[in-house]
Amino acid sequence: MLKLKVIISFLLFAAVSLFIIAAGKKDRDDIYKTTPLEFKIPKGWPKPTVDFFKKNKLTEEGFLLGKKIFYDSRLSKDGEVSCAGCHQPFGAFATFDHDLSHGVSNSFTTRNAPALMNLAWMIDFHWDGGVNHLEIQPLGPLTAPNEMGITLDSALMILKADSAYYRMFNNAFGNPAITSQRMLKALAQFTGSLITSNSKYDRVMNGLDTFSNFEKKGYVHFKNNCASCHKEPLFTDNSFRNNGMLLNRFKDIGRQRITALSSDSLKFKVPSLRNIQLTFPYMHDGSIFSVPQVIDHYIAKTNAPQIGLDSVLRKPIVLNKLQKNELIYFLYTLTDTVFTKNKRFAPDGPVYFKH
Numbered sequence: 001m002l003k004l005k006v007i008i009s010f011l012l013f014a015a016v017s018l019f020i021i022a023a024g025k026k027d028r029d030d031i032y033k034t035t036p037l038e039f040k041i042p043k044g045w046p047k048p049t050v051d052f053f054k055k056n057k058l059t060e061e062g063f064l065l066g067k068k069i070f071y072d073s074r075l076s077k078d079g080e081v082s083c084a085g086c087h088q089p090f091g092a093f094a095t096f097d098h099d100l101s102h103g104v105s106n107s108f109t110t111r112n113a114p115a116l117m118n119l120a121w122m123i124d125f126h127w128d129g130g131v132n133h134l135e136i137q138p139l140g141p142l143t144a145p146n147e148m149g150i151t152l153d154s155a156l157m158i159l160k161a162d163s164a165y166y167r168m169f170n171n172a173f174g175n176p177a178i179t180s181q182r183m184l185k186a187l188a189q190f191t192g193s194l195i196t197s198n199s200k201y202d203r204v205m206n207g208l209d210t211f212s213n214f215e216k217k218g219y220v221h222f223k224n225n226c227a228s229c230h231k232e233p234l235f236t237d238n239s240f241r242n243n244g245m246l247l248n249r250f251k252d253i254g255r256q257r258i259t260a261l262s263s264d265s266l267k268f269k270v271p272s273l274r275n276i277q278l279t280f281p282y283m284h285d286g287s288i289f290s291v292p293q294v295i296d297h298y299i300a301k302t303n304a305p306q307i308g309l310d311s312v313l314r315k316p317i318v319l320n321k322l323q324k325n326e327l328i329y330f331l332y333t334l335t336d337t338v339f340t341k342n343k344r345f346a347p348d349g350p351v352y353f354k355h
């Protein structure tokens with residue numbers, strides 16, 4: 001009789017344990033279930049140059065975490081400058097209306113903040129190509145005294161003090177450990193997802209719209225004078241070129257800073273011209289304020305070439321007033337408001353942009 005009781009209690013115990021184990025497992029599965037995101041290559045575009053998301057799997061949870069970090073101004077010395085402070089969504093993630101961007105304590109950067117877009121198709125980052133991986137790029141702005149001005153350790157402490165981050169790191173990576181590697185991976189998931197491919201130009205290329213006569217003529221001027229460096233469909237060939245900019249007050253020698261080759265003097269990365277209508281002022285130092293002035297720059301430089309000017313620009317560009325306007329009309333077809341107004345890329349709560 002006693003034996004039977006022992007057996008029954010043992011069976012009961014085993015059943016209950018199994019149930020608990022099963023329930024526990026189910027709980028864990030519930031906690032760590034990421035939603036994979038597909039990285040869609042727009043129609044007619046080449047494959048991205050680097051597959052960032054091979055080792056850093058793109059998920060909804062990672063993207064949302066990256067977005068929260070991107071807009072979090074607490075991650076700076078004075079609590080006022082987030083990534084978005086300089087890369088503003090309404091300016092196609094460039095600094096709207098400013099030549100140089102403001103960092104903490106009213107400091108300034110020495111370069112114009114580039115628009116963040118289609119980063120997966122880039123080989124090098126920054127105007128001089130000084131950074132070669134999207135995941136390490138944020139270490140620069142986070143720690144630079146004229147940008148966000150904090151140490152990596154204090155950034156992690158700020159994240160750890162916010163319980164929402166514990167939940168989000170857990171959702172994205174399976175446990176709540178808040179590490180710099182995870183922070184950088186999440187940021188890259190957000191910035192690498194900023195794809196702009198819905199401009200009028202794209203609709204025309206996909207047969208969904210037509211250019212006006214003006215735009216059509218402008219497209220011809222563009223192909224004749226600009227497209228060899230600002231190569232379609234990304235509007236950059238990812239090269240470094242000297243387009244006639246002079247040495248500025250910061251003595252910025254561009255690519256030469258990285259390679260130490262005098263032949264790289266004043267070469268800068270060819271920027272994409274997508275959303276150019278929104279990303280003024282222009283060039284690495286924001287020294288040219290409007291698109292008509294940019295075109296005048298090219299006309300002047302190609303008609304009086306200086307030492308070092310790229311060989312492509314040694315053929316004089318000749319455009320009369322009407323033709324200049326046609327070219328501008330074409331360039332404005334590269335504006336993608338589906339991108340700049342995309343709620344998915346917008347902050348979830350109110351944010352403070354320092355001006």
Ligand code: HEC
Pocket residue numbers: 070081082083084085086087101102103104109110111112113114115116119124125126127128137138141142146147148187191
């Ligand atoms: C104070 C202004 C400022 C802040 C804050 C800032 N950036 Fe930038 N960002 C810049 C400038 C200026 C450059 C160009 C740097 C260079 O060429 O040397 C740049 C370049 C970049 C690039 C390279 C883009 C390209 O086309 O090469 C990426 C990516 C980027 N920033 C992401 C970030 C992220 C992520 C953060 C937040 C962790 C951030 N930035 C914070 C001003 C800023």
Ligand code: HEC
Pocket residue numbers: 222225226227228229230240241242243245267268269270271272273276279281282283284285291294295298310312313317
């Ligand atoms: C030889 C290659 C080359 C050619 C040809 C060329 N560009 Fe550029 N472009 C560049 C480089 C390099 C820069 C960046 C220079 C800098 O920042 O100092 C640039 C910058 C620009 C910018 C500023 C973009 C920004 O985000 O700041 C605009 C606008 C522009 N080019 C338009 C044109 C137009 C229009 C033409 C044709 C008339 C043209 N480019 C021809 C190489 C070229």
